Amino acid sequence: MSQTVDRALSILPLLAEGPANLEQVAGRLQVHKSTALRLLRTLHEHGIVHRQPDQRYRLGARLFALAQEAVENxxxxxxxxxxxxxxxxxxxxxxxxxxxxxxxxxxxxxxxxxxxxxxxxxxxxxxxxxxxxxxxxxxxxxxxxxxxxxxxxxxxxxxxxxxxxxxxxxxxxxxxxxxxxxxxxxxxxxxxxxxxxxxxxxxxxxxxxxxxxxxxxxxxxxxxxxxxxxxxxxxxxxxxxxxAGQPPPGAPAGGFPGPAGASPSVSPSPSVSPNPPPPRKSSKKAAP
Amino acid sequence: MSQTVDRALSILPLLAEGPANLEQVAGRLQVHKSTALRLLRTLHEHGIVHRQPDQRYRLGARLFALAQEAVENxxxxxxxxxxxxxxxxxxxxxxxxxxxxxxxxxxxxxxxxxxxxxxxxxxxxxxxxxxxxxxxxxxxxxxxxxxxxxxxxxxxxxxxxxxxxxxxxxxxxxxxxxxxxxxxxxxxxxxxxxxxxxxxxxxxxxxxxxxxxxxxxxxxxxxxxxxxxxxxxxxxxxxxxxxAGQPPPGAPAGGFPGPAGASPSVSPSPSVSPNPPPPRKSSKKAAP
DNA sequence: ATGGGCGTTGCACAAGCTGCAACAAGATTT
DNA sequence: AAATCTTGTTGCAGCTTGTGCAACGCCCAT
Incomplete structure (x- = not known):
């Protein structure tokens, strides 16, 4: 949807394969060097990518920190x-x-x-x-x-x-x-x-x-x-x-999960046909 | 350096704190809802953010995968x-x-x-x-x-x-x-x-x-x-x-730096005589 | 029914991104 | 040592692309 961000994010999996220099990144993205440079700089400022002593770019440890924090929360x-x-x-x-x-x-x-x-x-x-x-x-x-x-x-x-x-x-x-x-x-x-x-x-x-x-x-x-x-x-x-944050099964990468409906719905209700008795009062409230 | 990417990346630490909806994201970014939406969509398409059944956004599986690769490198x-x-x-x-x-x-x-x-x-x-x-x-x-x-x-x-x-x-x-x-x-x-x-x-x-x-x-x-x-x-x-590629101590001199074979063993255990007590339960809180 | 909250869409404007070309700095070759 | 190549960096003009607005629709709560 957003070209700039799209390109920037495309750099990540690319760098995940291993360190790459500016030209390689620009080449794989099919953009001009200067464009790639600006994207990499932005990623760099956020600590998402790291610049090695040999000037090549790698994924940064910040990425790891983010994921870790997310998992904790x-x-x-x-x-x-x-x-x-x-x-x-x-x-x-x-x-x-x-x-x-x-x-x-x-x-x-x-x-x-x-x-x-x-x-x-x-x-x-x-x-x-x-x-x-x-x-x-x-x-x-x-x-x-x-x-x-x-x-x-x-x-x-x-x-x-x-x-x-x-x-x-x-x-x-x-x-x-x-x-x-x-x-x-x-x-x-x-x-x-x-x-x-x-x-x-x-x-x-x-x-x-x-x-x-x-x-x-x-x-x-x-x-x-x-x-x-x-x-x-x-x-x-x-x-x-x-x-794990995986997209719902229906969604082929890129597309939208659709109306995203609402509820979980594990699958079009299972073969098990239960006979739930008249509902008692259920304790919707979770707990302390 | 690149405003759009900068904004998009600023979303990540924000979501690492916990799930957030569109308005909250837009608010914290100080941009219009529609702008935040487009950024989130782009992140979503790349699997970096995940959309929960309740429509809120959080960091997604691909980010975890990338982080994993980053740390493996x-x-x-x-x-x-x-x-x-x-x-x-x-x-x-x-x-x-x-x-x-x-x-x-x-x-x-x-x-x-x-x-x-x-x-x-x-x-x-x-x-x-x-x-x-x-x-x-x-x-x-x-x-x-x-x-x-x-x-x-x-x-x-x-x-x-x-x-x-x-x-x-x-x-x-x-x-x-x-x-x-x-x-x-x-x-x-x-x-x-x-x-x-x-x-x-x-x-x-x-x-x-x-x-x-x-x-x-x-x-x-x-x-x-x-x-x-x-x-x-x-x-x-x-x-x-x-x-640095030197063979671990156990290995026969002159051999390959190789698969590093077995265990570390820093040296014939040190003079420090520890007394590690058996673990007891501590009061770490679980998921809130 | 009615109203409010929230996500989504289309659009006009211009902000910002893009690619070019020239420059700088090392490394390598002649 | 000079020349040449490679690779990263900068400034800029043009226009693609992102932006904010306002209106819409959907769902939930009143």
Whole structure:
């Protein structure tokens, strides 16, 4: 849209390939040297490109700083919430979002079940780290040595007969989870409650959060809940894409995403046809 | 130099602070909405900014990708990392690697302290250039006239009573640092935090980076930290040697500088006997 | 319904960008 | 050492291109 800016930005991927001098840049841009010079100078003033001692231009460290700052200010919860709500609308069950931090996994967001029977949980509360599906995903993503170290120093309370028994069993479970890219908790915390979970990944592929759908088996059987897995995974991936700042799938580079509609909409609603009971009052409000 | 590009680039740091809508952007840029729109569109087409479902703009995936490439081109980082990790393993404190670029000193790598009390810092963040030990080393290495010029145009915030007071004091400090080949920051940025730093030099002797060990004095006194100086210097020299293409110590003499094979190992571990406590939970806040 | 907020569009004007050509400074060759 | 080539830099005239205005449309809240 703006020729000048367009040209300037075209310099960046070019420099990403490696350092280049003024003439090379001008050549690749198909503009006069003086034009390229002015663009490079502007980029330089902003620290986006850096001038090497040999006068050639490179991408600058400032770029790195910008990206870093942006990532830090990214709020997974804010980004994820509409997707959680949508998922909840689709299946009616409790949806959680959790992050790992300092040997703990914390729920940071939640959309309440619309069924009368609900599971108990609280935003900000540490989850049962050895059994929760979201915890398994987040720990499974840690680098091997740390994963092992954490597994060793955890406690393994026997909430139920199906709770993880100890470090060995836990590490084995983590390996499986890591492999398959999703996790479950079938009665490991509360005898009658099951969960399925999927990871939300950042631009670098690391798991920044995990989300789960939980329901007591008086409402849906474990098998039925597992039927939601594809939807859960798809939702998690949609959040990941959004979190990484990727353009929505429909948009071929350059074009506009169109009317940009509005809501997340993971995909033209999934094959799962839920039977959400008459909505209870839902707690739209996030949390402290 | 180029007004249009200048304005477009000014949008980036603004969006790094968090998502913003068209009006906010136009406001901060002091331009008409339509102008801001065109700039944002151009940035959008290049994938530099991303449009959220709520129509607000934030930095996009391509910027992250570019930043990644930019930092990968800084091969010091790659070479140095194992040494930083080793140093951290030896002393338990936070280890930083920083480079100088365009009147700024940026952290480009970091290995976290294993003590519960940590200092705050962020990769990609510009450091307090007038007081940080790494900054002193990098600036001390500039040729005299430039060093003076930079010193003149810096600000000298008084973070603490021991912060550098102004250009004269700073230049004196730089001269001393240049002379002795290492630097400290004893409470110049945060009253309770000390650092010791040493330079990483390229084949031509110029400082290409600097590394530091930082610790709050509730953990170790300044004197104890200074005791680490020999180790820090030896590590920096090991990195310098490898960066300059010399075979890592382990390799048979005369061989290839090659893939650098295995582990760093600065020297048969130093006299410093650390007592790194097992990490406990600290109260770092999650996503707001 | 009505009004306000916000993004989007078309357009006339001139600001600013573009490319040219000449200049400067090193490096390389004769 | 002089000549020549290469590459970055500057000033400028012309006109492309970006700018701000005002009007429009859409959506949400009242």
């Amino acid at each position: 990214l709020d997974i919860r804010e980004i994820a919430h509409p997707y959680l709500a949508e998922l909840n609308a689709a299946c009616g069950h409790t949806v959680h979002l959790a992050v790992y931090e300092e040997d703990e996994v914390l729920y940071i967001d939640k959309v309440e079940s619309r069924y009368p029977v609900r599971m108990y949980s609280r935003i900000g509360k540490p989850v049962a780290i050895t059994v929760a599906a979201v915890a398994k995903l987040l720990l499974a993503d840690l680098p091997e040595p740390e994963r092992r170290a954490v597994a060793e120093r955890l406690d393994y309370p026997r909430y139920t007969s199906r709770s993880t028994s100890g470090p060995a069993a836990f590490l084995a479970e983590l390996a499986k989870v890591r492999e398959q890219g999703w996790a479950t908790d079938l009665g490991g915390h509360e005898e009658s409650i099951n969960c399925v979970a999927a990871p939300v990944r950042g631009a670098d592929g690391r798991a920044v959060a995990a989300m789960s759908v939980s329901a007591p088996n008086v409402v849906v059987s474990a098998e039925e809940l597992l039927g939601l897995l594809p939807l859960v995974r798809r939702t998690a991936e949609a959040i990941s894409a959004e979190y | 800084l091969d010091i980082r790659e070479i140095a990392h194992p040494y930083l990790a080793e140093l951290n393993a030896a002393c338990g404190h936070t280890v930083h690697l920083a480079v100088y670029e365009e009147d700024e000193v940026l952290y480009i790598d970091k290995v976290e302290s294993r003590y519960p009390v940590r200092m705050y810092s962020r990769i990609g963040k510009p450091v307090a250039i007038t007081v940080a030990a790494v900054a002193k080393l990098l600036l001390a290495d500039l040729p005299e006239p430039e060093r003076r010029a930079v010193a003149e145009r810096l600000d000298y915030p008084r973070y603490t009573s021991r912060s550098t007071s102004g250009p004269a004091a700073f230049l004196a400090e730089l001269a001393k640092v240049r002379e002795q080949g290492w630097a400290t920051d004893l409470g110049g940025h945060e009253e309770s935090i000390n650092c010791v730093a040493a330079p990483v030099r390229g084949a031509d002797g110029r400082a290409v980076a600097a590394m530091s060990v930082s610790a709050p004095n509730v953990v170790v006194s300044a004197e104890e930290l200074l005791g680490l100086l020999p180790l820090v210097r030896r590590t920096a020299e090991a990195i310098s040697a490898e960066y």
